[in-house]
Amino acid sequence: MSRGKYLGEFEQIVLLSLARLKGEATGRRIFDELVAVTGREVAVAAVYITLARLEKKGHVRSAPGSDDGDGGRPLKVFRLEPAGAQALRDSHNELQRLWARARLHPELGGK
Numbered sequence: 001m002s003r004g005k006y007l008g009e010f011e012q013i014v015l016l017s018l019a020r021l022k023g024e025a026t027g028r029r030i031f032d033e034l035v036a037v038t039g040r041e042v043a044v045a046a047v048y049i050t051l052a053r054l055e056k057k058g059h060v061r062s063a064p065g066s067d068d069g070d071g072g073r074p075l076k077v078f079r080l081e082p083a084g085a086q087a088l089r090d091s092h093n094e095l096q097r098l099w100a101r102a103r104l105h106p107e108l109g110g111k
Contacts (some may be wrong), residue, residue, distance in 0.1 A: 007059075007091045013038060014050045015059060015080065015088050022082040026065060030078065040047055051078055059084030 007015070015032040018025060025033070030073045034040065054060045058081060063075035 010046070010050055010058075011054060012060060012088065012091055013040075013045060015054065015084050016071050018078060018080050020059065023085075026075045026077055027074075031098070036088075054084065057083075059087055067111070 013034055015029060017030050017037065020033055020037070021029055027048050028044070030051070031042070031044050035042065051060060051062070055062055055078075060078045062076045062078050062083055064074040066074060097101065
């Protein structure tokens with residue numbers, strides 16, 4: 001995988017959270033899923049910043065959704081694009097290849 005296509009850990013987590021939500025959700029729902037599954041303490045803004053970066057890469061697409069019910073502006077809905085799903089598969093495969101060849105020495109907690 002070329003450097004420009006590499007997904008960072010948090011990008012993978014955000015995309016996987018979106019995938020768990022059937023590939024379409026608001027940023028807040030993605031955030032809630034991410035926190036519920038990982039238990040991480042992250043800022044909502046970090047999720048939105050990452051989604052914007054993923055959109056620039058062509059991995060997600062956003063569109064206005066319905067309003068939030070309190071008369072505010074329409075919520076943005078993010079959709080996982082085929083390129084994003086492929087980037088996740090590529091990242092997963094790359095990590096599997098690395099783990100398959102990794103040898104953790106006893107002093108590092110390995111066997």
